[in-house]
Amino acid sequence: VEGAVQAARTYGVTIVLVGDESRIKSELAKYPDAATLPIEIVHTSQYITMEDKPATVGKQKPESSIHIGLDLVEKGDCQGFVSCGNTGAILAVTTLYKVKRISGIYRPALGSIVPFAGKAIILIDVGANVDSKPEWLVQFAMMGEIYAKHALKIDRPRVALLSNGEEESKGYSLIHETAPLLKEMKFHFVGNVEPKEMVKASADVFVCDGFVGNMVAKSLEAMGSIMFETLKTQIVEGGIISRLGGLILRSTFREVYKAFNPFEIGGVPLLGVNGVVVIGHGRSNALAVKNAIRQAREAVQVGVVEAIKRGLEERQMASPSESY
């Protein structure tokens, strides 16, 4: 709610809060200007927990905030949907019940902007799909390219295939089958690259299977956390002089932390569906929610969904059948 209030104040967008009305109202009451902001409430009687199984929740909880929120987008009452709920459930409900995938898209994918100290790259897919097929990855590349154009403001994004080495012999079967397809298409394809090229931003779009992308994203996050924690502990435990050093560098540490903080970006858009859907981290704070709403607004403004439809046509890479 705090993130929504901040977004309503800052971006001049109308926010529809979908959930338990009384709880939302008591949260909103904390902000004196809330009544003057363009914030509406749609009450829902059900909610999906983090423990709910994505495979069954679509049918079992048709009145959940995820269903109702996505329904508002499907009907055109809202232009975008932002949620920090159960990712699997959002994927399942979006793909199978509401909004649904764009015709010709094999699989929607999560395209995450990953910040590295002033640089930023797009990693796609970070977890919507596992056991991916080469033709899916080619579509991920197309969607990542479109997202890089609007979100990173890059005219001709460089596309890379994330692998464990530059050589064609490196990688695994999916990489070996996908690389030739990416070369054939009119991408600005820079080849197979290692994770270290992400932190250098040697390309703008890094394409991979969703399991691999999720593992990479989670490894980067885990390493960032442990290093900051370890530094903090060592400084605090290092005695008074060490703590003085920590005090002097406090703003530097804060800046560096911010430079890697995904909450500064917001959430991760689900690309390839018939509407703007942004999924936030379950641990999102108000800043992350506010930024996720900004992301959704920008995606609507630049017409990402239409751009992906055009991309499918222009590159003639639509899936041959509608079967899922």
Added chain:
Amino acid sequence: VEGAVQAARTYGVTIVLVGDESRIKSELAKYPDAATLPIEIVHTSQYITMEDKPATVGKQKPESSIHIGLDLVEKGDCQGFVSCGNTGAILAVTTLYKVKRISGIYRPALGSIVPFAGKAIILIDVGANVDSKPEWLVQFAMMGEIYAKHALKIDRPRVALLSNGEEESKGYSLIHETAPLLKEMKFHFVGNVEPKEMVKASADVFVCDGFVGNMVAKSLEAMGSIMFETLKTQIVEGGIISRLGGLILRSTFREVYKAFNPFEIGGVPLLGVNGVVVIGHGRSNALAVKNAIRQAREAVQVGVVEAIKRGLEERQMASPSESY
């Protein structure tokens, strides 16, 4: 050569340096005590470059230092082999030409000790295999368990399956097929875990496919580097007070860097072959080489190869055929 000299001084092991005799001799000449150390030289006329293709190099360069070094192990003239050369070539020559895999092992695997600020875990496989099969991963778990016992000094190592979530529904087909097999075996199996559990050392052995493990290891390494670099740049560019803070915390930074530095460990053993083979990073410094030699010595002393053979028998998990 410097690392070998240090190891010969410290560990009382005989070092056989395999390579270009005249170049090795001129390097050794830098160390006044080298002549008194147990260091021998075996001259080789060929060497495998980082650009050589692993698939063909086994046949093309039979006099390479990798072939000759491994031959010394196969013949029993040396007890272990350490190389910081072309990993793919070492894998290929070891598996197909010299030393070879232990009978009943589907695939040798690289079991890396990953240090996280005073904690350490084993990640297996970090790159020997791609497109792994469930029964390979079960053997990786067994070999990782044995390696954890001797290298981490843990009586009953906790084994985890590296995944993108704890839930059984998370992961991909390989995870779904491997988890039940690991549960059946008498491992101290703690379930499917995310990368963040590695940095917490919630388990001792983290099992995964070699592509996934390589991506995770490389992501951790890349994040560590960029964070240290960014901190350093910000401190230096932050003006005189900031630089003073950096000066005060210099030893803290050094300690934290060391606490994550894989070179403190040495190299990565190739487990599942008929001899002790330790592969070092291509960028290894003298410290890393010295530590890789220490690792090889320890692996010989505790009899890792024999322990793996016993593990195969005791757990009845030998591959049914000898076909590769």
